[in-house]
Amino acid sequence: MSKSYVFPEGFVWGAATAAYQIEGSPLADGAGPSIWQRFAHTPGRMLNDDNGDIACDHYNRFRDDIAIMKSLGLQSYRFSISWSRVLPEGKGRVNQKGLDFYERLVDTLLENDIAPVATLFHWDLPAALDDRGGWLNPDVADWFGEYSEVMFKRLDGRIKRWATLNEPWVVTDGGYLHGALAPGHRNRFEAPIASHHLLRAHGKSVQAYRAIGQHDIGIVVNIEPKYAASDSAEDQAARDRAEAYMNRQYLDPVFFGKYPEQMRDIFGEAWPEWPQADMDLISQPIDFIGVNYYTRNVTRHDESSWPLKASPVRQPQHTYTETGWEVYPQGLTDTLTWVKQRYGNPQVFITENGAAFFDPPKAERGRVRDPLRVSYLRQHLRAVHDAIDAGCNIGGYFVWSLLDNLEWSLGYSKRFGIVHVDYQTQTRTPKDSARYYAGIVASHGARL
Numbered sequence: 001m002s003k004s005y006v007f008p009e010g011f012v013w014g015a016a017t018a019a020y021q022i023e024g025s026p027l028a029d030g031a032g033p034s035i036w037q038r039f040a041h042t043p044g045r046m047l048n049d050d051n052g053d054i055a056c057d058h059y060n061r062f063r064d065d066i067a068i069m070k071s072l073g074l075q076s077y078r079f080s081i082s083w084s085r086v087l088p089e090g091k092g093r094v095n096q097k098g099l100d101f102y103e104r105l106v107d108t109l110l111e112n113d114i115a116p117v118a119t120l121f122h123w124d125l126p127a128a129l130d131d132r133g134g135w136l137n138p139d140v141a142d143w144f145g146e147y148s149e150v151m152f153k154r155l156d157g158r159i160k161r162w163a164t165l166n167e168p169w170v171v172t173d174g175g176y177l178h179g180a181l182a183p184g185h186r187n188r189f190e191a192p193i194a195s196h197h198l199l200r201a202h203g204k205s206v207q208a209y210r211a212i213g214q215h216d217i218g219i220v221v222n223i224e225p226k227y228a229a230s231d232s233a234e235d236q237a238a239r240d241r242a243e244a245y246m247n248r249q250y251l252d253p254v255f256f257g258k259y260p261e262q263m264r265d266i267f268g269e270a271w272p273e274w275p276q277a278d279m280d281l282i283s284q285p286i287d288f289i290g291v292n293y294y295t296r297n298v299t300r301h302d303e304s305s306w307p308l309k310a311s312p313v314r315q316p317q318h319t320y321t322e323t324g325w326e327v328y329p330q331g332l333t334d335t336l337t338w339v340k341q342r343y344g345n346p347q348v349f350i351t352e353n354g355a356a357f358f359d360p361p362k363a364e365r366g367r368v369r370d371p372l373r374v375s376y377l378r379q380h381l382r383a384v385h386d387a388i389d390a391g392c393n394i395g396g397y398f399v400w401s402l403l404d405n406l407e408w409s410l411g412y413s414k415r416f417g418i419v420h421v422d423y424q425t426q427t428r429t430p431k432d433s434a435r436y437y438a439g440i441v442a443s444h445g446a447r448l
């Protein structure tokens with residue numbers, strides 16, 4: 001007898017996007033520039049010198065995109081708010097037209113019975129704050145608290161689930177350690193400082209929410225489960241370092257009020273000691289965590305790798321995506337059960353899961369066949385159900401992404417959408433994966 005994959009009552013089905021990746025019009029109606037506006041307009045930083053000036057033109061086409069969400073039967077939509085659209089200088093003066101856009105977006109979602117889930121920070125820090133040191137300036141936590149309060153006062157109640165940060169690990173590893181992402185720094189002394197102030201900012205936002213909010217607030221982290229390449233002590237230690245660096249560096253402070261002990265091994269003299277008051281601020285209770293899962297990492301010791309001394313081992317027996325990620329659905333079940341066991345079974349939403357496979361630049365006679373993505377979704381949704389069977393407290397799933405979009409410094413070269421975007425005409429075409437996902441949503445998983 002094959003297993004039934006019907007999901008529990010109340011499990012939420014959605015899709016996710018982020019402001020700079022889809023909105024376009026980054027400076028419209030009084031918006032201020034973000035660090036991604038600057039980074040994307042710096043020659044050599046972006047593949048093909050792509051930028052977010054137009055992207056998916058969601059700023060102008062959001063009603064059409066919501067109609068597509070409705071046609072797919074989505075119950076929720078996770079999006080991010082562009083901080084510098086609302087506060088052009090990052091703090092102080094509010095740009096009402098920027099706030100008005102997000103109010104229109106939220107109200108239109110609600111008119112279509114789609115629950116909005118808002119991420120306050122999805123990497124696009126106001127450029128004006130970066131000029132003041134950005135995530136390296138301790139004051140950034142208060143600036144983020146001020147911005148959070150503006151949003152909570154205007155939209156809490158219509159938005160009932162808020163995420164403070166999206167993937168702080170990527171912000172610091174990409175933006176401050178390796179330099180591949182905005183603001184493009186490469187400094188192992190800056191990365192831990194940026195990391196810590198991101199978490200302090202999370203704490204200030206939660207603090208602000210507890211004073212005025214009536215619903216739920218959490219944080220979104222990327223988790224990539226690490227598996228030692230061999231039983232050797234070296235590989236096991238490398239695995240432990242990699243897990244501490246990516247998967248525990250943010251959740252341990254939030255849930256335990258302390259950083260993993262391996263952080264000092266990894267950063268050495270560059271790892272500061274922080275006051276207990278900071279750790280108390282960071283570890284206030286939250287209502288949920290968002291987990292973004294894409295792939296796993298089979299990890300070996302690698303003396304030449306900086307700063308982790310750990311490198312991935314390719315698994316030729318499995319399919320790899322266009323971004324070079326192994327398709328490994330068991331890793332999602334393992335991730336969710338790890339979170340349950342380590343952090344006391346908090347409520348978890350899979351806030352991103354998806355894959356970039358090659359899709360044509362144009363639909364063919366109104367259709368986009370993406371069998372690999374259909375298979376990816378089937379395998380990973382089954383993996384989520386297996387985790388629920390194991391007792392994990394999973395509230396919902398958001399596929400990444402609703403639309404093909406700007407894949408940060410990879411530009412438009414990678415397509416993650418279940419809806420195809422023709423960037424020349426802005427025509428949207430639901431892919432086969434969108435129709436598949438709609439069937440899963442309609443049957444609440446029975447058709448998996």
Ligand SMILES: N#[N+]C[C@@H]1[C@@H](O)[C@H](O)[C@@H](O)[C@@H]2O[C@H]12
Nearest residue numbers: 018166167292323352400407
């Ligand atoms: N790469 N990739 C796809 C996806 C990215 O487009 C999102 O903005 C991030 O939250 C996360 O990295 C995942």
